[in-house]
Amino acid sequence: MLKYALLGFLRYHALSGYDLMRLMSDSTRNFWHADLSQIYKTLKALEESGLIESTIEPQPDHPDRRVYTLLEAGQQEMARWLAQPLTDVSPLKESLLLKVFFSGQGEATALLTQLRLHRDLHRHNLEHYMEQTPRDIERNLAMVQGSALDALCWDATRRAGVLYEEMYLRWLDETINRLEALIAQGDS
Amino acid sequence: MLKYALLGFLRYHALSGYDLMRLMSDSTRNFWHADLSQIYKTLKALEESGLIESTIEPQPDHPDRRVYTLLEAGQQEMARWLAQPLTDVSPLKESLLLKVFFSGQGEATALLTQLRLHRDLHRHNLEHYMEQTPRDIERNLAMVQGSALDALCWDATRRAGVLYEEMYLRWLDETINRLEALIAQGDS
């Protein structure tokens, strides 16, 4: 679905590969991301498919950039995708939970250390989504001249990031408490 | 990381590809999953790498099954993986949120329909994690003769699934309310 993420952003505004990478990093990172190499490859494939086109644009103080613009075919493809209902919950992959699941085979104290580290990481993420991401979204919305519905949609996805991090922190606290209690009992 | 998921289960108990598929479906589906074809391919690769071995086991009322057993090298590889700290939060990919993000370009009412559908899907998932998954986990724990720490770890990951679904339902309610309010204002 990287294709649609790129078409989606280009539907707002002509952008370069590097712009797209930064937009994703700012605005969608809690639920979508892509490697820069993947972005360039997919842009190339989209151009070869006739959905977008590009031109080289010199810049005064930076290297030249390749700016991509959505073509009518790309516009229609994006509209088709948006109209298409999503009927399944997408399955998640979560590395930490996989490790927790099998950590009964390891050291409870090592798991505890791991969970404490992740609590800090998630705190940091939460802080970012509550403080920096609203600013990034506001700036990016202004840049693409988004509508009221755009604003609601973008903020709703940021809000999902906030709720997710809060949920994760609650789970981490709970699990750390359970582990501490088990260790205190001498069962490991 | 499918390799480690498979090694992890085999560390408890010799199992077939089909057993592993069912164990994953029962116990880890909120944070890990794999296609059956991938499971078979990975088991084959693990056997070729000398981490596991297999034997064919006839069954009275079912087709023969190939049972995989962990070798010492596999045991050590799993222990190495468990001891290795996970220092990054794994980035998520969430198809619905990607669609929500770009739905400012579509119809607010179509998005509303989509969100209502997902609310039902997530309710169903939550019910499953609260009712069926504890039974599956209890049965599977008994089968592998898990320790108290195993029980805590397995239940903790189920609990993460519960909290995730509750969070998601809360987010869906919130977002549906915001959309309804926007539509009532006539801004879309």
Added chain:
DNA sequence: TCAGAATATAAGCAATAGCATATATGCAAA
């Protein structure tokens, strides 16, 4: 003047994923 960072583009390649397809055995219900 040079090094480091930011900006900017892009290919190589191995690993992973996912869907489709194929084949077979055995049981239960119509």
Added chain:
DNA sequence: TTTGCATATATGCTATTGCTTATATTCTGA
């Protein structure tokens, strides 16, 4: 007897992912 489903194994193949690597321009600070 036949059909459908569960059980069970496994390959083909395309798409996607992710990490590495490469190259270049421009600016800033030491």
